[in-house]
Amino acid sequence: MIIEIKGIGIPNKGAELMLVAIMQAFESAGLKASFVSDVYTPYEARARYGLYQKGVLKFRGVDFSFLFRMIPAVLRRRYGVVINNEIDVVLDASGFAYGEQWGVDKLMERLSREIVKLKQQGKKIILLPQAFGPFPSRKFKKEMAVVLDNADAIYARDRVSKSCLDGIKAGKARLFPDFTNLVKVGETGVTRDVCVIPNHKMISMGAEKNYQEMLVRLVGDLLKSGRTVSVLLHEGKKDKDIADFIVDTYKGQVELLQSDDPLEIKALIGSFSIVVSSRFHGLVSALSQNIPAVATGWSHKYRELMLDYGVESLMVSDGGGYDALWSRVELLLDASVLEAHRRKIANSSEELKSQSMAMWKDVFSFLEKG
Structure with a gap:
C-alpha cells in the first residue's frame, strides 16, 4: 500500500508529530505501507522518516511530470520516487488550513481542485486535519461541498469543526480527538518546573497585540515567585x-530548550510540572502526558482541546490580557490545585486515547476492505 501524506509541512514540529503518529499507528496495526511526501518536503526531512518523493516536475507553469513515467519503476524506487498512478491512498493531515483565517484559495490549491481527479483515479481519500472552518462565504461552502462529496472518510477533531462541516453536509464527518495523543516517547530522566512555549501567530493572527510583553512579564512574575522557568522552542525563527x-x-535565569526532533520535544514537555503554551501541539503533548497546561490561542481548536481534557478554565480567551493569563498560571502554583488538575486531565486523557485508537481502527477497517 502506497500512501501520499498531504499537508505535512516539515520542519513544522506539530506537523512532524502528526506524521510520526500516522506511521506509529500503521506500525502498531501491523499494516505495511510506504509513505510519500509532496515535492516541497526537504530532502533531509524525507530521509529522516524514510519517505518517498512524489514524482512532480513543473517549470514556468508547464507540467513535465510525465517524464517520470518514462523511467522504469525499479529505477524510480532506487531513487525514492513514486508517480501518481502508483499511489493507493491520499491522507490529508493538514494543520490549520481549511478556514477563514487562510481563505478559500488555500482550500482550492491544496484540496478541492484535485480531489475530483483523485477520486476518478480510484484513490481512497481520508481527511484528518487539525481543524475545519469557519466557512464564511458561499464560495467557501461550495468548494468545501466538493471536498465532502468526494472524500471517502472525514474525521473532525473538535465539535466546532464538525458543526461547520455538518452545516454543508450533515453526517459526513465523524468526531475524534487529535491523534498525536498516542505518540509514544521516552522519559528524559529530568524533572523540570514551568515551561513557556511561545507562538508568533498570537501576534500575526491578531489574538494578542501585547503578546511578547505578556510572556516577559509572566516569566518575571514566576521568577519572583521562586519558580524555575524554561522557554521551549516548538517551531521556527x-x-x-x-x-x-x-x-x-x-540573562542566566531562564533556560532555552530546543530540538529538531519532535519526539524529543514531546519528551521534554513531559518533564515539566506546568506548561504555558500558545502552540497547539505543545498543549496536546502536555495534556496527553497529564501535565496541567494554560493555553493561549488564536483558533477555536485551542478551546475545544481544553474542553476535551476538562480544563477549559485554563484557557485564556483572545485578548484576555495579562491579568487573565497570570490568574490561571498562579492557580497552578498551588500544589493541591495542580494535583487536582492533573487527576482531572489523566481521567480525560485515557478516554481520549481510546477514542484515537477507535479512529485508527475505523481507518484501517476501511483500507482493508480493498
Missing part, C-alpha cells in the same frame, strides 16, 4: 525571536 527576547531579558 519567529518563535525563536520571542524566545530569545525572553531569555535575554532574564
Whole structure:
C-alpha cells in the first residue's frame, strides 16, 4: 500500500508529530505501507522518516511530470520516487488550513481542485486535519461541498469543526480527538518546573497585540515567585525571536530548550510540572502526558482541546490580557490545585486515547476492505 501524506509541512514540529503518529499507528496495526511526501518536503526531512518523493516536475507553469513515467519503476524506487498512478491512498493531515483565517484559495490549491481527479483515479481519500472552518462565504461552502462529496472518510477533531462541516453536509464527518495523543516517547530522566512555549501567530493572527510583553512579564512574575522557568522552542525563527527576547531579558535565569526532533520535544514537555503554551501541539503533548497546561490561542481548536481534557478554565480567551493569563498560571502554583488538575486531565486523557485508537481502527477497517 502506497500512501501520499498531504499537508505535512516539515520542519513544522506539530506537523512532524502528526506524521510520526500516522506511521506509529500503521506500525502498531501491523499494516505495511510506504509513505510519500509532496515535492516541497526537504530532502533531509524525507530521509529522516524514510519517505518517498512524489514524482512532480513543473517549470514556468508547464507540467513535465510525465517524464517520470518514462523511467522504469525499479529505477524510480532506487531513487525514492513514486508517480501518481502508483499511489493507493491520499491522507490529508493538514494543520490549520481549511478556514477563514487562510481563505478559500488555500482550500482550492491544496484540496478541492484535485480531489475530483483523485477520486476518478480510484484513490481512497481520508481527511484528518487539525481543524475545519469557519466557512464564511458561499464560495467557501461550495468548494468545501466538493471536498465532502468526494472524500471517502472525514474525521473532525473538535465539535466546532464538525458543526461547520455538518452545516454543508450533515453526517459526513465523524468526531475524534487529535491523534498525536498516542505518540509514544521516552522519559528524559529530568524533572523540570514551568515551561513557556511561545507562538508568533498570537501576534500575526491578531489574538494578542501585547503578546511578547505578556510572556516577559509572566516569566518575571514566576521568577519572583521562586519558580524555575524554561522557554521551549516548538517551531521556527519567529518563535525563536520571542524566545530569545525572553531569555535575554532574564540573562542566566531562564533556560532555552530546543530540538529538531519532535519526539524529543514531546519528551521534554513531559518533564515539566506546568506548561504555558500558545502552540497547539505543545498543549496536546502536555495534556496527553497529564501535565496541567494554560493555553493561549488564536483558533477555536485551542478551546475545544481544553474542553476535551476538562480544563477549559485554563484557557485564556483572545485578548484576555495579562491579568487573565497570570490568574490561571498562579492557580497552578498551588500544589493541591495542580494535583487536582492533573487527576482531572489523566481521567480525560485515557478516554481520549481510546477514542484515537477507535479512529485508527475505523481507518484501517476501511483500507482493508480493498
